[in-house]
Amino acid sequence: MEEIITLDYGSGGLRTSQLIESILVPAFHNPTLEDLGDGAVLPTMDGPLVYSTDSFVVTPWRFPGGDIGKLAVCGTVNDVCMAGGQPKYLSLSFIIEEGFLMEDFKTIVNSIATTAQLAGVQIVTGDTKVVERGKGDGIYINTSGVGPQRAAGLSRKAIRPGDAVLVSGSVGCHGAAVLMARGEIPFAGELLSDCRPLHQLSAAALEAGGVRILRDPTRGGVATTLNEFVEGSALTIELEEDAIPVDPAVAAACDLLGLDPLYSACEGRMLAVVSPGQADAVLDALHQTSGGEHAAMIGRVTESRPGHVVLRTALGGSRILGKLTGVQLPRIC
Amino acid sequence: MEEIITLDYGSGGLRTSQLIESILVPAFHNPTLEDLGDGAVLPTMDGPLVYSTDSFVVTPWRFPGGDIGKLAVCGTVNDVCMAGGQPKYLSLSFIIEEGFLMEDFKTIVNSIATTAQLAGVQIVTGDTKVVERGKGDGIYINTSGVGPQRAAGLSRKAIRPGDAVLVSGSVGCHGAAVLMARGEIPFAGELLSDCRPLHQLSAAALEAGGVRILRDPTRGGVATTLNEFVEGSALTIELEEDAIPVDPAVAAACDLLGLDPLYSACEGRMLAVVSPGQADAVLDALHQTSGGEHAAMIGRVTESRPGHVVLRTALGGSRILGKLTGVQLPRIC
Amino acid sequence: MLFDEKFRRPDGIQRLVKELWDISQETGPIRLMEICGTHTMAIAKAGLRSLLPPSIQLLSGPGCPVCVTPAGAIDEILRLSGLPDVILASYGDLLRVPGSVRGDTLLRRRALGAQVQTVYSPMEALEIAVQHPDQEVIFLGVGFETTAPGTAACILEAKEQGASNFSVLCLLKSTEPALRALIHAPDFAVDGFLCPGHVAVITGSDAFAFLPREFGLPAVVSGFEPADLLFSIYRLAEMLRQKAPALENEYTRLVCPEGNPAAQSAMERVFLPTDSLWRGLGTIPNSGLALREAFSPWDAAKKFGFSPSPTVELAGCQCGEVIRGACRPEQCPLFGRVCTPADPVGPCMVSGEGACAAAYRYQT
Amino acid sequence: MLFDEKFRRPDGIQRLVKELWDISQETGPIRLMEICGTHTMAIAKAGLRSLLPPSIQLLSGPGCPVCVTPAGAIDEILRLSGLPDVILASYGDLLRVPGSVRGDTLLRRRALGAQVQTVYSPMEALEIAVQHPDQEVIFLGVGFETTAPGTAACILEAKEQGASNFSVLCLLKSTEPALRALIHAPDFAVDGFLCPGHVAVITGSDAFAFLPREFGLPAVVSGFEPADLLFSIYRLAEMLRQKAPALENEYTRLVCPEGNPAAQSAMERVFLPTDSLWRGLGTIPNSGLALREAFSPWDAAKKFGFSPSPTVELAGCQCGEVIRGACRPEQCPLFGRVCTPADPVGPCMVSGEGACAAAYRYQT
Amino acid sequence: MCLAVPLKIVSIAGKHAVGTAAGLSQNIRVDFIPDLKPGDYVMVHAGFAIQKLTKEQAEENFACIQEAIDAL
Amino acid sequence: MCLAVPLKIVSIAGKHAVGTAAGLSQNIRVDFIPDLKPGDYVMVHAGFAIQKLTKEQAEENFACIQEAIDAL
Numbered sequence A, B: 001m002e003e004i005i006t007l008d009y010g011s012g013g014l015r016t017s018q019l020i021e022s023i024l025v026p027a028f029h030n031p032t033l034e035d036l037g038d039g040a041v042l043p044t045m046d047g048p049l050v051y052s053t054d055s056f057v058v059t060p061w062r063f064p065g066g067d068i069g070k071l072a073v074c075g076t077v078n079d080v081c082m083a084g085g086q087p088k089y090l091s092l093s094f095i096i097e098e099g100f101l102m103e104d105f106k107t108i109v110n111s112i113a114t115t116a117q118l119a120g121v122q123i124v125t126g127d128t129k130v131v132e133r134g135k136g137d138g139i140y141i142n143t144s145g146v147g148p149q150r151a152a153g154l155s156r157k158a159i160r161p162g163d164a165v166l167v168s169g170s171v172g173c174h175g176a177a178v179l180m181a182r183g184e185i186p187f188a189g190e191l192l193s194d195c196r197p198l199h200q201l202s203a204a205a206l207e208a209g210g211v212r213i214l215r216d217p218t219r220g221g222v223a224t225t226l227n228e229f230v231e232g233s234a235l236t237i238e239l240e241e242d243a244i245p246v247d248p249a250v251a252a253a254c255d256l257l258g259l260d261p262l263y264s265a266c267e268g269r270m271l272a273v274v275s276p277g278q279a280d281a282v283l284d285a286l287h288q289t290s291g292g293e294h295a296a297m298i299g300r301v302t303e304s305r306p307g308h309v310v311l312r313t314a315l316g317g318s319r320i321l322g323k324l325t326g327v328q329l330p331r332i333c
Numbered sequence C, D: 001m002l003f004d005e006k007f008r009r010p011d012g013i014q015r016l017v018k019e020l021w022d023i024s025q026e027t028g029p030i031r032l033m034e035i036c037g038t039h040t041m042a043i044a045k046a047g048l049r050s051l052l053p054p055s056i057q058l059l060s061g062p063g064c065p066v067c068v069t070p071a072g073a074i075d076e077i078l079r080l081s082g083l084p085d086v087i088l089a090s091y092g093d094l095l096r097v098p099g100s101v102r103g104d105t106l107l108r109r110r111a112l113g114a115q116v117q118t119v120y121s122p123m124e125a126l127e128i129a130v131q132h133p134d135q136e137v138i139f140l141g142v143g144f145e146t147t148a149p150g151t152a153a154c155i156l157e158a159k160e161q162g163a164s165n166f167s168v169l170c171l172l173k174s175t176e177p178a179l180r181a182l183i184h185a186p187d188f189a190v191d192g193f194l195c196p197g198h199v200a201v202i203t204g205s206d207a208f209a210f211l212p213r214e215f216g217l218p219a220v221v222s223g224f225e226p227a228d229l230l231f232s233i234y235r236l237a238e239m240l241r242q243k244a245p246a247l248e249n250e251y252t253r254l255v256c257p258e259g260n261p262a263a264q265s266a267m268e269r270v271f272l273p274t275d276s277l278w279r280g281l282g283t284i285p286n287s288g289l290a291l292r293e294a295f296s297p298w299d300a301a302k303k304f305g306f307s308p309s310p311t312v313e314l315a316g317c318q319c320g321e322v323i324r325g326a327c328r329p330e331q332c333p334l335f336g337r338v339c340t341p342a343d344p345v346g347p348c349m350v351s352g353e354g355a356c357a358a359a360y361r362y363q364t
Numbered sequence E, F: 001m002c003l004a005v006p007l008k009i010v011s012i013a014g015k016h017a018v019g020t021a022a023g024l025s026q027n028i029r030v031d032f033i034p035d036l037k038p039g040d041y042v043m044v045h046a047g048f049a050i051q052k053l054t055k056e057q058a059e060e061n062f063a064c065i066q067e068a069i070d071a072l
């Protein structure tokens, strides 16, 4: 009989302790967590802190290139990095639907532990809830993360005309990979999520200097994120279609469904707006960092169409890229 | 036609921005949040920090004495307080099932805002996901919280024989109120959750001095929490049944179902183990603080039965109170 | 609550306790059995055992419907839970009891998708049937004489309403035949019985008169408050000291000699005695209640079949012996090693105050 | 991808564009209509409009199945979504289109509990029916001639399998009758047509010969890559300059004069022409496809009824006029104020590249 | 399984009644209790009243026990 | 709604076939395409192949256009 997670594991009683002591603490072992109090006591960190949270509801929980555990660590690590922080500590909270296989839970926990180690963060506090059958979708995970500020002043307000727009790699892979794993794209084949932690890429960019703002183009994709940079401002972002790296399989999958990779989520890509003088230096730094081999300069900041993102097409035409209007790609992160 | 939350609101696109800008930012307005980056930048806090997280899955989302929004703030505020911190900043993350009424969402957001203000915390970063119909239970909320450490060394390891065990008020109200709201207790009537922030009570206790450990007896109730204090140690907690404050309606509801208020969750009560010399001072301080009017000394730490919690009954007998073995009160926080 | 308050914190407890210690000096070891699971709970909650002299031993008898339901019956219930469009309605107690496969419970089946709803009253189960006309609702009717009249009333109501998607799996049991079987067992070693107060409300206290009359065993019908229980135990010990076994009714505020005639007649209208299989006691003639022919459409056993295997039990589990008082929990080879409250093998470890669960907490 | 790569980044684009500017100097304003919704998307994606002289105007015609489905039909679909045990299977496009009540869409109904599944192919809908034998699966068969053969094949397969819980709500439409109705409308003002390449794969390019022959309108059957479109537009403009209207086939790699006979015969076997209601065009004789009598068991309209009200439309919405090219989006009184992409009133605002949605993004 | 609680009857309608305790109320069945009036007390098991309960009987019961203890 | 993509056929079984593009594969129906062989290319709409496509035809099509442009 396969071991499953039942409501008892969320009761706060014996089973909950078992889960914590036999699976979670050993996987994440660190002195802060082992205290198992109501909260963790973090050592003094100097200066301002960066703090972020995300919940992860991706279905299926396992997808080519990752799983919800890896995603939950990357998602928050990346948000802290993008906001200029150096992620050090994560909180971790599960909402598990009863009947979830214990074996699968262990797989996810291991994936969290591995990714956390890779990203250099410690899981220091957590929570586990179990909900009734039919009230969840296997497993949902929330993480929050905190760490010292590495760079101050990153903000859309810092963007200036002439700035370069960089992306750390090909766009839209995660969204397409999850859609395919869901069976929403009627294709089979290897289409890997780009899910990965951005701590090294963001550090490399910040070190090279001249960075105005960083952002990981998750839900809504590159197009929506860039819109957020300029909406309501006097600035325009002009992208060169030919310069934007798109994986051929992602392009094929999107073509089939009339979707646009520019609106498909990435979970391991970084957008950077960089001062004109530093753009090449940042691009070089990204190229020399793991995960940034295919970084590219994809556009410039101008004032041609205030508040808008404009795409120069391969044909030489242009079109306005708006924000995503609704679920194009349902529930992918 | 009633406005509902659809998958579009979790798409990361236009609807998501609408929700954030028209409902969330105005409700929680503070300069940190308004930046709307990937994460919040928190001003420098000196010394060690206390950090905690919890997810809230209570059903129904509205119960006598509170709702999931109030609970989500109190739960994390209280965990930070119990771990010796002064909660200052919260993260807030929603998982909403599509079809949830916008009106109800606004109610919950208002409740979060009100409770946060009451507890002196700011919501500084957040996330909103929408899941498909049938993959949730209306709404789930995760919060995490962080703040400077107010008192160091709070730990079960600090407990000594002779210490007094205090509770800040009557036990088990939240669990019973939620069970009744769920229709699991076939009773009707006013049975209010004890849900409330413990920032003042914990501050009062710590100020009075001599506190070894604080804990809010949530899932698993007073009995399970006290077991966690002594399990595996040489210590015993001996409780006096007659000294434990239990609301008559809670007692009646529990009697009917053969449940035990000592295993029923509280969401606004504090357990404190206090050095013998300071017990009266702490109790006085609690009595003078709002929410602590019915605080009571309910037991002592001894070495009579190492690792166990023993209840002296009204009859003069004694029984061992173990940890909760499984869901007695299903899904109440 | 209400009038029971003073039964909770009575004066003179010290004197009663002292008296019991004195008596036990005279009588030597005394083994008393409480039949009712609610008595077991109440004794534990009041910490009564800690007040008694070690030579007065309280044994938990076959009065917890969960503990006496055999694994084969649970297997059948688990089978029913897997039928399409079937909702099982059950008292919460049954949800953690494993069938013949360890860990296979209704709670697990529900986690895997079976529709199992907990109810507080059989009437709730009937309401579920009304609310789900497209589904079949099966009420798991466990219990003794206290529970049987309500179950009967529910079946009468279902018939009156013509509820065609509702049925009762009748696992109701009778106290007297079980006690007789217990007494006739070769390893029987009980000196007196604490008789179930709420069963007696229905049956009348006279239903227990056979204990002293036929077997010379003292018997006290007891209430459930600490004073009720301590006083009843005192009376049993005193009768043993006096060697004057009799039936006494301690619970006079609720129990009369002849019981509740309206409740009895409802049972009579709906049920017939039938042979029934008990965990640890085997099949006892006329110890169960079955639905009369006229109620066949509401009989889940007829509607969905019900053939519990009499032989399957969890290997090694001594629950049967424990229930008979023939074996202490600590003597079970699985106790504490394989079988723990967090991962129970037998039903006596399932309930928080089951004999084995209680013993587990007190071993250190 | 594949052989299309070179149609994406062709050489000599500058020369083509310059030629178009030159032509437009001579001809004055030119109004060209692309009929196919996929052309509309492709034109937008390539940023073609930004390359054209302002006097060459591209209009989006009645070739988006979503845009031409009237509110009354959506109302009926919403009704079907509320039937018990019914699963609707639909192309994603239809999910955001409101019925006569603003905001009332399949997406909303699904959020409130209706079973609506998106499919990529009619065969997926049939598979859903096989997987859910206890439910009724209704496939929402919208589309034009490109989509009709697959829908026909699916219905033939359902009949062969004897699938009794599957049916198709046939909303398929024919291109030619719609074009004729458009041309006969009093406010018709289009100078040439970009004809739908994938429709022509099925029908053959000859199906559009009536345009120059009967109405003197130049027509080019076009592919979907940037070079296809720009070149086809150039050909239309050039024919207008030459005053030599003809039918040309730019999409020769896929389209032949007579079309795909196997696909045509599948349509023929399953469907009959029927009168059909179009948003903005009213009822057009023989402009829709209905299931033949022999396929009645798979006809959702017969199984569940289907009586769209011809009169209900969202008050103020000018989608019909926009589709006819009789009104620019900006001229609609709701445009940009009440009706936005985030909260669309009419179907032309629903699709990301619908005429109104596109216009909204370009107004500043 | 024979858990029962005493409730005070506040209203009766045929076989149905409402009982209260500590400010809480419950719908119960009173099939087996003839001549029930509002204000009466009943012992309730699994939603059914199984017996009437009077203050006098409770006091008599208690007095009996107390007397026996006092006699020790 | 007339979105279509070109796929390369890798296998055929009656009315069913498997097509690929960019390393991805899809089950399609080929009811309307006679004489199809693995290695052929088809244009696919809503899961159905609607026409065969050859490299030669594509090149001819392109050459035609290019020629016309060059003549400008």
Ligand code: SF4
Pocket (backbone or CB within 6 Å): C316, C317, C318, C319, C320, C322, C329, C332, C333, C334, C335, C336, C339, C340, C344, C345, C346, C347, C348, C349, C350, C356
């Ligand atoms: S210890 Fe477990 S296995 Fe042994 S008798 Fe008790 S319940 Fe059965």
Ligand code: SF4
Pocket (backbone or CB within 6 Å): D316, D317, D318, D319, D320, D322, D329, D332, D333, D334, D335, D336, D339, D340, D344, D345, D346, D347, D348, D349, D350, D356
């Ligand atoms: S702006 Fe909106 S309401 Fe007006 S025609 Fe366009 S879609 Fe219809």
Ligand SMILES: [Mg+2]
Pocket (backbone or CB within 6 Å): A038, B078, B079, B082, B215, B216, B217, B218
């Ligand atoms: Mg806590």
Ligand SMILES: [Mg+2]
Pocket (backbone or CB within 6 Å): A052, A053, A054, A076, A079, B038, B039, B126, B127
């Ligand atoms: Mg975040």
Ligand SMILES: [Mg+2]
Pocket (backbone or CB within 6 Å): A054, A075, A076, A079, A218
């Ligand atoms: Mg994020």
Ligand SMILES: [Mg+2]
Pocket (backbone or CB within 6 Å): A126, A127, A128, B053, B054, B055
């Ligand atoms: Mg927690």
Ligand SMILES: [Mg+2]
Pocket (backbone or CB within 6 Å): A078, A079, A082, A215, A216, A217, A218, B038
């Ligand atoms: Mg981000």
Ligand SMILES: [Mg+2]
Pocket (backbone or CB within 6 Å): A038, A039, A126, A127, B052, B053, B054, B076, B079
């Ligand atoms: Mg916590």
Ligand SMILES: [Mg+2]
Pocket (backbone or CB within 6 Å): B054, B075, B076, B079, B218
């Ligand atoms: Mg907590």
Ligand SMILES: [Mg+2]
Pocket (backbone or CB within 6 Å): A053, A054, A055, B126, B127, B128
């Ligand atoms: Mg987020």
Ligand SMILES: [Mg+2]
Pocket (backbone or CB within 6 Å): B183, B184, C117, C118, C119, C120
């Ligand atoms: Mg219930």
Ligand SMILES: [Mg+2]
Pocket (backbone or CB within 6 Å): A183, A184, D117, D118, D119, D120
């Ligand atoms: Mg699908």
